[in-house]
């Protein structure tokens with residue numbers, strides 16, 4: 221499965237599921253805000269097995285993303301969940317910080333997990349490189365490619381003009397002959413779960429240089445896929461503060477592994493009028509449309525950047541009952557369902573590059589679609 225196909229599913233409600241296997245991680249990246257340590261919490265293998273086992277051929281996500289912390293601290297569980305998902309047609313992907321790859325080698329039990337999934341991604345940025353050398357990550361990624369598993373890199377930098385990013389993306393293109401697409405994002409205090417698949421819920425103004433317009437419709441594709449957090453809570457999005465904070469805002473809570481199966485979580489996500497509106501027009505537009513006096517929530521229009529306020533305004537929606545009531549009134553019925561579907565179809569039609577661009581990928585967005593040189597007869601998969 222190519223990265224662009226995976227990202228292309230991102231706006232489709234319940235086409236994917238982000239599954240946190242553990243909050244533990246042996247690395248200590250400076251920018252990690254999941255508080256990942258060697259002792260972090262886990263949802264529990266039995267609950268994860270039960271939840272993935274509740275997928276059916278008729279009711280399942282297209283893709284399950286195994287994440288953390290570091291999911292490869294539980295390689296047997298990762299392989300088992302991927303195999304279970306595959307029995308009903310769900311594909312899988314896994315994102316790793318590559319803790320095992322300092323010397324470029326991949327231990328056998330980790331390799332078995334990597335070859336059990338349909339796509340493998342490595343995180344790489346200036347903070348990760350202090351923990352695991354780039355050369356070791358590259359050697360390991362060559363081995364994964366040679367095993368026939370599509371790979372990608374998830375990179376972060378300070379912005380699209382970051383010289384570190386320019387150098388790293390150029391080196392990856394050379395090293396892997398464009399067979400390793402990249403998802404590039406700005407460094408912000410995010411952990412692993414929030415970094416998956418178009419990484420941030422930061423929605424950029426589509427017009428270059430345009431400032432945030434709180435009244436403008438800016439759909440949040442990040443509200444499309446349920447996220448299983450480290451404690452088994454199931455949320456509507458991967459915003460790190462929502463994933464880590466408790467209690468979870470009511471409109472962003474979809475259930476818990478202890479009591480819910482996939483069908484229940486999917487039903488809640490698809491039927492929620494507030495989530496439909498967040499996916500269709502975004503939280504800033506909801507404030508502009510329904511807040512008392514027609515004012516946008518101050519937090520939803522932070523000067524110079526739509527980013528922090530966009531999500532903080534969303535998390536505070538329950539403090540504004542008139543906004544929730546307006547969204548519920550307008551998006552509860554068949555029309556709300558239809559708008560949700562049309563919004564997803566429009567974003568899907570725009571393609572993965574545009575989606576990544578809108579969610580903060582900037583000029584590096586096109587790297588998500590790299591697919592390598594055309595295969596020549598008899599060529600192997602090596603560089």
Ligand code: SF4
Pocket residue numbers: 245246247248249251252253254256288289290316317343411412
């Ligand atoms: S950023 Fe990722 S690899 Fe680094 S410590 Fe956090 S979870 Fe581990």
Ligand code: SF4
Pocket residue numbers: 421440442443456457458459462498503530531532534535
């Ligand atoms: S907090 Fe709201 S706007 Fe931010 S990613 Fe989650 S659903 Fe989207």
